[in-house]
Amino acid sequence: MDKKPHLKPYIYGMLAGFGAIGLSIALFFLFYRFNGLQKGISLLTGILMPFIYGGVIAYLLRPFCNRIEDLLNRYLPARYRKTVDGIAVAASVLFGLLVVYALFMLIIPQLINSIITLSTNFQSQLDLFMAWLTRFFADNEAVYRFLNDSYDTLRDTFTSWLRTSVMPSIRQIVSGVGVSVLNVLVVLKNVLIGVIAAVYFLSTRKRFAAQSKLLLYSIFRPHWADLILEEIAYIDRTFGGFIIGKIVDSAIIGVLCYIVCVIVGFPSALLVSVIIGVTNVIPFFGPFIGAVPATLLILITDPIKALWFVGFIFILQQLDGNVIGPKILGNTTGLSSFWVLFSILLFGGLWGFVGMIVGVPLFAVLYDLVRKFALWGLNRNGQNDKLKVYHDAFGNPDDPAAPESPAPDSSDHPAT
Template identity: 30%
Template sequence: MSVNEHKSGKEKRNVFETNSKYFTICIYSLFVIITGSILVYCILNWSKTQKTIANLFRTLSPFFIGFFIAYILNPIVKKLDNLLGKLFNESKLRLSLRHTLSILLSYFIALGLVSIIMIYIVPQFGASFQDLTDRFPDMYNAAYDFLNGIQERYPNLDVAFIRDKINDLRSPLVDFGTNIVTNAFPLLFNISMSIVKTLINIILAIVISAYILIDKELLIRNAKRLVYAFLPKDTANYFCSTASKCNAIFSGFIFGKLLDSLIIGMICFVLMSILKLPYAVLLSTIVGITNMIPYFGPFIGAVPGVIIYLLLDPIQAIVFAILIFILQQFDGLYLGPKILGESTGLKPIWVIFAITIGDAYFGVLGMFLGVPIVAVLAFLLNEFMNRKLKKKGIHM
């Protein structure tokens, strides 16, 4: 056999040998085709896709709630772990035992807060709502008299729109009461089923959150292994570092704002009690919860109280409005900066933008979470631009 025939035979054999480059291209192409087909099918059958996603989220809701509980309790666990480490050295209290005790103590603290809310605050809520319900006819008549007085003083002012809204409000309230009486048994059955399902999900979520806290280090380690397995080392280092900073921004705002709102709610309750304003527990709780919304929260929380007090005693409405204004100034100028500092790094215009977009698409929850989410996105965009400018040798 000649040399040329030998080479020709070798080349023919190489045609059928595997080529890693083309194999990788084929795998990526197949992945893109399959992913694209799934996306097209989901878009064309959007109603079915929505139901499937809703069922998936409903099924996985205990895991989401469990992760949320673990995320909220994690800072408390860290603080307790550090405290126990200072009180007991490693020879007296092993690291694993110390971590377990920290988790148990954090759950006891959370259970204590929930117990206080259920024992002291919820009954006050019920009493306040009952009192407001009893006073509703008088408040309704007072509102009508108030509008009639305005109409007499200012004949050119049209208050029919407000009067119609009050009538529209009264009708649903009457219908709601009638429906409760006529449909009492089905309503109680549905409520009972919902309560049982909710309790099961809550218990399951608490168990899941406990496992997350116990295996936190292992979960983080496995997540890092996954990142380093699929990304180059430098890229993986940058990814983990950026993720850690994003978590610091998000958690710093969430926990800082929760603490800030708790303090504001407690101060509001104390001041309302000193001023002998009624419904102190109910309204101070509303003020504390809405205070978690930056800028607009205190004013949103003030509206229910001002409306109630206007119908009961206009002087009390003025006192309450002044109290909320003073609290807002104290929070904005002193307490908020002390607790939050520069946790988000956002300018006021971006905070307002985040609140507006969050409210438009996700309601009250979007108004609260919109700020830290936009802060994280702004940080990621800034990091991306810095890397691009650094590659180009531009320093700005």
């Protein structure tokens, strides 16, 4: 008796062909309509910017909100438990607003004072600096003559720069102040709506998580849904642990810098410490980015102290990189120094300052996905012995932040 032909291989082949054709069309559209796609993404991002701000604010405040909620549930009587969520959300949002307000009140007056000092005292400070240099190199006639000639050239160049570059730029700024005010108002509007959206995100975070989990299990098989949830948990640990830990680490560095600046007597101690603390959020390049403007601020007032400040920043960053940072951050990403540098340059070039901050945890997530896919492929192809050879040659890296998950069962794969 003739057996019925098996149609499944043909159906799978047909679907694979249609999928390949559809993917080719999508890639063609992506490459040749990239400008239009960028405009569409920019338009959508501009519309949803308040919710993006709200999501970022809520994510940063979520650990604080959870901690307050746990404390209230532990110590409040049972009859007040219904108000715990509201109190925790209100306290966390108020805490975030107070931190931002305090930073602005600390930075803006110091920044204005430094600009005024630079504009009024630059010529006199330059004269004092050049006088100190000439006294220091008085015994060297060649250097002494070079400094005198350089001083005249520098003074003429600075005067010309003020006349030809700074003043026209100020006129352009004044003429475009209306557009600048409008842009600032748009940003303030987005931030204000973002704060309101953050309140909703925080108050409904548990419901959103439960709804997302139900939707996930309604679309995927339990095995794949569990794997997706594991990866989401890893993403949350990586981003949350790195960003929150980096903020705490930078706050500690800023406080230590302020204490030393006050003790030693560095000028503009508060503004300099804020600059060092804020730029320290950027991995690898942050200390160098913050040290340049901070040193220039001190150089305006006291060149000798500026040299001492450079040495102090070097010691402080060594303390942060070898003691404070590892204690707070631990091994949250599991990336080597090469991949940290690569991720900062890549995402910094794509997204600027934000990319330099989120580039390391984002690349750590991509790296983890590639690692798990490679483990699954080796297990599926029966090549686990090659993994053992690799571990024998280079060691098995300790990666507690990303424990090796079991490879997906090949029986759940539609192509097998």
